[in-house]
Amino acid sequence: MTDSTPHRTPLTLLGLGAMGTALARTWLAAGHPLTVWNRTAARAEALAAEGARIAPTAARAVAASDLVVLCLLDDASVEDALAGADLTGKDLVNLTTGTPAQARARAAWAQERGARFLDGGIMAVPPMIGVPESGGYVFYSGSRAAFDARHGTLAVPTGARYVGEDAGFAALQDVALLSAMTGMFAGLSHAFALVRDEDIDLLEFAPVLVEWLVAMAPAAHSTAEQLTSGDYTADVASNLAMMVSGNTTLVRTAEEQGVSGELLLPFMDLMARRLRDGHGDESATGVIELLRR
Template sequence: MELTLLGLGAMGAALARTWLAAGYPLTVWNRTSSRAEPLEAEGATVAATAAEAVAGGRLVVVCLLDDASVGEALADADLTGKDLVNLTTGTPAQARARAAWAQDRGARFLDGGIMAVPPMIGVPESGGYVFYSGSRALFDERHDVLAVPAAARFAGADPGFAALHDVALLSAMTGMFAGISHAFALIRGEDLAPKEFAPLLVDWLTAMAPAAYEIASQLESGDYTEGVGSNLAMMVEGNATLLRTAEEQRVSAELLVPFMDLMARRLADGHGDEGTAGVVELLTR
């Protein structure tokens, strides 16, 4: 099957190489044409324009900088009868709008959220995968080729769900990195080697991660006291020690304070016997 790929940044180039290695005829295009030269040497056909590249294959994969870049690149392309898979990072609303845009132009559409970094592409044991949402028929028909670079997971018929899953998981990761950064800041300057502390940190976060199951159960049941071990009243009281320690260690608490403030607000509203699931109520507008 002939395949077209638009975008040859670090991720796009990694995708291209896995498809070429798997024997797929591949047409590529990149705004900066010099990035396509190494792939041409590896067997790819290089198109002069995005429209020419799209004409070269029915399955068109896009991996560009942002949603605006997708619209610009495909402005002059004929998408009639094409299968368009957008792996460009964007928001759920952008994905839904792009799906409608693609449908209006005669294409089937899938949006994708890549849960991997370029070195993980084409390495099954790395654990990388891609969320896809939109046309189930397209996903099923093209699953084998889509699964070559990384495992393919269907997130739902709503075109925005791949991006939503992607951003939700990345948001959780960002919070984790904030906590890790604060922890290392606390020990900085002490007679504690970061490399010796790191295994303790990983073990602790791994042990705490299953709390997500408890919170999910509480959110679905509506009972935020279900199975609570450490309640909000206890945690808010303990937060004072965390803040005092940060002050003593001359470390800014700015990574912790926003969440602590939400916990205190929920407690003040009379929910001291809950866990932290009730904070979701304060975040939801």
């Protein structure tokens, strides 16, 4: 059986944490013969009742299918789980969170053992798996041949986006998006800290905040265009000089509200540094130059 009949393709899944279990259930519900293994065997029992075959060892699980998916704790867990397993002829899909360098090293490691390798970055949380309208997806990078052959099966739990032959690209874009999210959460935290002690209904404030962030998000397009062209002054609505001047009000308001500015100050300091270097007519894109080491 191959991915020419994707709803019946057998596969193996190593790792049954919250995400692994969610993945397993969607494949089982879609009719895929599924072999599972987990270091803590008790976590597999519920899936056995749903039709999964439980392997006693990771090596036995790998032997059961040509398509092997890993969703483990970290890269060291992948190393341990696959020790002694015969990977010859396997398509190895690693959904374990890791760095780009780890993905590239693991791809070379898999190739030496006769396997095609895909690394994946899951842009979803477990409740989004198996829910097409959730908007979740997985970045995949590595063997294009493996992705093309296995796309039907990989796309069952959530969307599948191939981002390149470089095995590190999925992890890199995963971390890039998560880093942007972290910055957004910092801004959300600061915004709520400013207003929470006032007579402002936070439940009414939240949609206003979301609306503003959505309106600002397309700035990513102009940032990409400026980085591509090298012209950081093109189509600038608010230049760096204006923004640095405005930062004074942001900092002062935080002081008046008794709120620490520590979530904003590092970025503001970089903006001021870029301005001192004579780039007041640019957008904030030039700050990216200061992040290079």
